[in-house]
Amino acid sequence: MANITLENVQKRFGEERVIHGVDIEINDGEFVILVGPSGCGKSTLLRMIAGLESISDGNVKIGGKVVNDMSPKARDIAMVFQSYALYPHMTVADNMGFSLKLSKAPKSEINQKVNAAAEILNLEPLLKRFPRELSGGQRQRVAMGRAIVRDPQVFLFDEPLSNLDAKLRVSMRTEIKELHQRLKTTTVYVTHDQIEAMTMADRIVVLHQGYVQQMGTPLELYDHPANLFVASFIGSPG
Numbered sequence: 001m002a003n004i005t006l007e008n009v010q011k012r013f014g015e016e017r018v019i020h021g022v023d024i025e026i027n028d029g030e031f032v033i034l035v036g037p038s039g040c041g042k043s044t045l046l047r048m049i050a051g052l053e054s055i056s057d058g059n060v061k062i063g064g065k066v067v068n069d070m071s072p073k074a075r076d077i078a079m080v081f082q083s084y085a086l087y088p089h090m091t092v093a094d095n096m097g098f099s100l101k102l103s104k105a106p107k108s109e110i111n112q113k114v115n116a117a118a119e120i121l122n123l124e125p126l127l128k129r130f131p132r133e134l135s136g137g138q139r140q141r142v143a144m145g146r147a148i149v150r151d152p153q154v155f156l157f158d159e160p161l162s163n164l165d166a167k168l169r170v171s172m173r174t175e176i177k178e179l180h181q182r183l184k185t186t187t188v189y190v191t192h193d194q195i196e197a198m199t200m201a202d203r204i205v206v207l208h209q210g211y212v213q214q215m216g217t218p219l220e221l222y223d224h225p226a227n228l229f230v231a232s233f234i235g236s237p238g
């Protein structure tokens, strides 16, 4: 079970408090989107779940276990960023298999996992290409492929579509949702785009200045915004 619990999670950078006592419960298999304006603390919160940022106070639990002091590697998560830095000198297949190679998995296992991921993401015809020979959307799919070969308990996405043009962004939303339907991996997805949040999330967490304003389904937020901030943020055009 990969439910995620944040209990009174806080973050200070020096004197500055950027996350104030966040309590969130994410169910196993759920697709939760953290949304809010630039600088509200989305990436910081995600990085604390990933173990890439220390926690100033509170607890992060994955599968009921406190992971506060656990390294990112030990948390069984995979993260996909906005800047999908692929290794330019490696083929698509080698990019996707690289983390397994680092952990000394046998070649046959690496091939099998890379092929399975390529099938899911429609990357089979591209496995021998190099990143420079791919479109932006294809590169983003390779970045997702790198994450799914590891078969993690949790996916974390930080604005994965921000670098893509508007049309591609819309089709990639569908692809990511289909991926989630298929794998049912617990997912926390960060975006500043409220339309992305409304169309993709099982539940949305609205963050503003390091405080959770509301957590609920897209319909709940739309019908019963908790305050003026949520109402205007959800209602404003992308």
Ligand code: ADP
Pocket: 013, 018, 036, 037, 038, 039, 040, 041, 042, 043, 044, 045
């Ligand atoms: P978002 O992802 O929502 O745009 P961030 O989590 O990146 O927001 O940042 C939240 C706040 O924390 C911002 O005010 C930012 O300047 C500050 N911040 C983020 N990382 C650091 C850091 N390493 N050192 C100091 N301040 C930081």
Ligand code: MG
Pocket: 042, 043, 044
């Ligand atoms: Mg960010």
